[in-house]
Amino acid sequence: MNPQLLLGAEAIALAAIDAGISGVYAYPGTPSTEITEYIQQSSVAQQKGIHSTWATNEKTAYEAALGMSYAGKRSLVCMKHVGLNVAADAFINSAITGVHGGLVVVVADDPSMHSSQNEQDSRVYGKFAFLPVIEPSNQQETYDAVRYAFDLSEEFELPVLLRITTRLSHSRSVVTQKTPRAENPFNPSTDKRKWILLPVNARVNYAKLLDKQPLLTKISESSFLNKQVEGAGTKAVIAFGIGYNYVMEIRESNQLTFPVLKISQYPLPNEMLRAFVDKYDDILIVEEGYPVYEELLKGYFGNPKFRGRLDGALPRTGELSPDLLAKAMGIERNAERAVPSVVAGRPPMLCQGCSHRDVFDELNSVFESYPAKHVFSDIGCYTLAALPPFNGLNTCVDMGASITMAKGAADAGLHPSVAVIGDSTFTHSGITGLLDAVNDQSAVTIIISDNATAAMTGGQHSAALGKIHDICKGVGVEEAHIRTIIPLKKNSEANMEILKEEMDYKGVSVIIAQRECVQTASRKRKETAK
């Protein structure tokens, strides 16, 4: 088959289709979004009828994928790293049930926080759940690893966690496809003891999961993903995942010969690792993310032969680069040129004409007549209103936290207590918080800035589309306090009036600020013009 130039994310998608999945389940999140989008746009996937519509959040996605596995089919579930926090309950417990049809969980971590609020390392979750973790280093290996992960998942009847990072997800290289495999037949599991996690069953299943660990380690010993690059000298490197690329870049470009142990499958290959570690007395540990295995290898009292992120050989935080590796290996380089002081920062910003701009302009104006402004906000484009000229919000923590934090602050006596949340974020994790506020009759004003799409990640379908008013009503918000405004300059006086009324109201009110995202609107116009 023809080699294709694919993003790491696309290599995952193609491999999953070729591995015979019957469905992909996901909520959009950078840097994972492109996996599902590729499957949605794939004509092969369409012909096969592979399920690929967006889920409401990562937990619903995960559980649906698990249900598909229960029915005997292969399924893929994808999310960004913080999405696994949302899906963690399902994830951890699916290790106890195990799976039927192969289930691969792709989690895309974002070291350096290019588009995220933290840089948590999903490999820790893999260890926590006692599940095999695969961390490929390049695009072809990613394709091959996904094919392998599905087989591994079915062989061990366990979900397999495939961890990638931003750089691999968003970098292209040539990928050669392998012969596609047919989908699994429909074949629902009948093993109730496996799936009903009553304590009596769960104890048995947990013991089984632990029993599988030595076998998983054995598989890692012979996996094509773990390998040794022979070399000379007493100094060596253990490189994990994409860290391997930077190590090899420096090794090749400087004609160095140090030995390298590359690890891309966990649990760690014990024997391989022990033999390698015993041979050398200075070992640099290169991990993209937390120093998870460095800490383990170094031990509690810190064996000094291991260097890495913990002793400052590499920075404790942030993404790796060839430059950081060169420095850690003591390689002399030309003095790099400085960025001239004339260069000004160019941060991202809300688009011209964006509805969120009007929402924050109006909200800021209304707040001028109050002694203090506290706006609890959320995850989405509108988080950019934190920056000048808006300086429009006080918090952004996790999906849905705007509503619940506003409620808690209102409980503590804050009034007005205002939340601003997007439509897609509202259905992702805001509805339950709104129910809490309704049940407690908290004095909160919830602004749902509804641009009819998941905009920040590129305009994916919003689960909230056309449903927000009814959801709020159904949750129990009084209809008189569900107000809809159109955030446009010409309406700003009237909108501000409504905002003020509801902010003064001592109960739950929802203001739905409704206007389509300018990006999706312009894309639609172009498509219609064709």
Added chain:
Amino acid sequence: MRKNIIIAGVGGQGILTIASIIDLAAVQQGLFVKQAEVHGMSQRGGAVESHLRVSDKEIFSDLVPKGEADIILAIEPMEALRYLPFLAPDGIIVTATEAFVNIPNYPEQAAIKDEIAKTGKHLLVDAEALARQAGNLKTFNTVMLGAAARYLGIEGSALKEAIKTYFSAKGEDTVKVNLEAFQLGVACSV
């Protein structure tokens, strides 16, 4: 042969189009390619860059090491300077002269020009005028690709084929105007 290329611009300016065309041409020539892109938050009007590496040998790092870029191809002059730490001692900056002003503290354009002049080898391209001459302002990026073509380690004919492939879905007129734009870019770099 190995070329390290940094393509720089502002989110929404279409630097990925340039990257895609170079990718196509490189693959067609049987070269190894790695091309790292910026997706997500920065695409909202922020500074964006793509690291593109082509070689006749296996490429390991998706990122260009600092001080090793053979060329910084910029769609916007201030963005050319932002990635200066990546430029090799004998590397070249090829940049459009048109400033994209979407921040209140955008520096004096003359100051930017001075700084670019100080960097050594550089080529300033009046891409807007050339795109207009080609017959469509949207060919701005293709003009820049043409201006950079001789520094990319890829044959011009392969780049032209890639332009045809890339724009073929948009019709013959689009292909034609982009080939014209490419040629005008090439001409200004000779």
